[in-house]
Amino acid sequence: MSPPALSNAVSSALIQWPREPRDALGLALWDAAAIAAATGGTASGDFQCAGVEMDSRDVRPGDLFVALKGEAMDGHRFVETAFARGAAAALVERPVAGPHVLVADTTAALHALAAAARDRASAVRIAVTGSVGKTGVKEAIFAALDRASRGQAHRSVRSYNNHVGVPLSLARMPARARFGVxxxxxxxxxxxxxxAQQVRPQVAVVTTIAPAHIENLGSEEAIADAKAEVFGGLMPGGTAIIPADSPHCERLCAHARAAGAKIVLFGRAAHADVRLLDAIPAANGGSLVTADMGDTRLCYSVAEPGEHWIANSLAVMAAVRAAGGDLAAAGLALGEMGGLKGRGARHRITAPGGHALLIDESYNANPASMRATLHQLGQTPATRRVAVLGSMKELGDFAPRFHAQLAEPLAEARVDYAILVGEEMRALASALGKGAAGALAGGLSFAHCDNPAEAIAALAEYGLTGGDAVLVKGSNSVGLGRLVAHFAGAV
Structure with a gap:
């Protein structure tokens, strides 16, 4: 074909390329007029924004900086810093020297902006909650849908999952997005x-129910009821995805039925709609999973190690199917996922005789996730196993019992040395030092430290050698990320 003919053929193909309504949408995330219309505010002039940020330290060029006012901090103090970092405009309650939209209440304006972002996009929205695993499952669902939609999926970043993080994440959703997680x-x-009323999801996932935040809620039943509130925000005809193996399954299902949701169960139980048929260890440390989806069977790899990730993968598959996504793309995404910082990231550390493995689970901890990660440590090939465990927070009066009960999973994991960090860990130290518990732990050697600095010194004194495996896990407020950074470098 001659060059002119080739050019004509290409032009003809482009002309015939199917167009969709979203193709007419603007490419900028927000412009001044849209922000003003959504918030009821007054724009100082024309501008466009590529992102939305509430922390001046995280502002990137082109962002809209939202000057939120809290009990202890006023974001208006940092407007100049935001502009210096490249903010395109600010959302403010008083006029500033720079492009801005003036509103009566910036918090209310952020919520209004979030609602406008939700309503202008045709994206299928998926909500993910649960006591354990919600961030990992959220990331896996996003990876699957982003792959299938060629980059047109959106999700909340980090753990932006509260009354400020959720509307911020919604406000960041592009009008052209096909999926939002x-x-x-x-x-x-x-x-x-x-x-849930802010997001109004079409799909809601509960990963599991465990005694996280039991200090405030009092019982696992109350935790299940609180998690089930997500179903109340489902759009008509929405899908509730529920763990079939949970002892609170029926309780969750009752809430979902009351909300008029379609129910999809996942797990090992015979009554699960997405049911595990088989899981065998894979060469990379993950698993090869076979699942029954009712009308089809799937076989896929999960890169993340651990029994909990096998269950997580079933929840991901259920959510992807409910959202109208591609199950094959989901399988590929699960096979390629790496551990997240503070949530399973693995680091090879140079040590005498070779390399040691450091498993970073420093971001969060509760009794269920502690047991799961200790079990995985026990399955990890190693010459010696070390557990650096930080206090589990928000357990209230239950804290001493739940901490002391970690003696058993420590013994089952065949841990050689434990470093216990924080006041609440004194209960475990006491249990390990007593007769029955000490025998259960096989005479486990341990040290109790008050803070991460002491833990760093204790691990340095113990001395890592090639072949060691070190698990670092605790509630984020304990600060064990400092220990990870010290031994694994800047992470």
Whole structure:
């Protein structure tokens, strides 16, 4: 074909390329007129924004900086810093020297902007909550849908899952997005109901129910009720995805039925709609999973190690199918996912005799996730196993019992040395030092430290050698990320 003929053929193909309504949407995330219309504010002039940010330290060129006012901090103090970092405009309650939209209340304006972002996009919205695993499941669902839609999926970043993070994540959703995946967390009853009403998801996933935040809620049953609030925000005809193996399955299903949701169960149980048929270890440390989806069977790899990730993968598959996504793309995404910072990232550390493995689970901890990750440590090939465990927070009066009960999973994991960090870990130290518990732990050697600096010194004194495997896990407020950074470098 001659060059002119080739050019004509290409032009003809481009002309015939199917157009969709979203093709007429603007490419900018927000412009001044759209922000003003959404918030009822007054724009100082024309501008366009590529992102939305509430922390001046995280502002990137082109962002809209939202000057939120809290009890202890006023974002208006940092407007100049935001502009210096490249903010295109600010959302403010008083005029500033720079492009801005003036509103009566910036918090209310952020919520209004979030609602406008939700309503202008035709994206299928997926909400993810649960006591354990919600961030990882959220990331996996996003990876699957982003792959299938060629980059037209959106999700909440980090753990932006509260009354500020969820509307911020919504406000960041492009008008052209095909999918939106939003993590939702809570500490008290009623919080998830409000978040779900903001997102109005078509799909809602509960990963699992465990005694996280039991200090505020009092029982696992109350936790299940609070997590089930997410179903109340479902759009008509929406889907509730529920763990079939949970002892609270029927309780969750009752809430979903009351909300008029379609129910999809996932897990090992015979009554699960997405049911695990088989899982065998894979060469990379993950698993090869076979699942029954009712009308089809799937076989796929999960890169992340651990029994909990096998269950997580079933929830991901259920959510992707409910959202109208591509199951093959989901399988590929699960096979390629790496551990997240603070949530399973693995680091090879140079040590005498070779390399040691450091598993970074420093971002969060509760009794269920502690047991799961200790079990995985026990399955990890190693010459010696070391557990650096930080206190589990928000357990209230249950804290001493739940911490002391970690003696058993420590023994089952065949841990050689434990470093216990934080006041709440004194209960585990006491259990390990007593007769029955000490025998159960096989005479496990341990040290109790008050803070991460002492833990760093204790691990340095113990001395890592080639072949060691080190698990670092605790609630984020304990600060064990400092220990990870010290031994694994800047992460």
């Amino acid at each position: 939003f993590e939702m967390g809570m500490n008290h009853a009623g919080e998830l109901a409000a978040l």
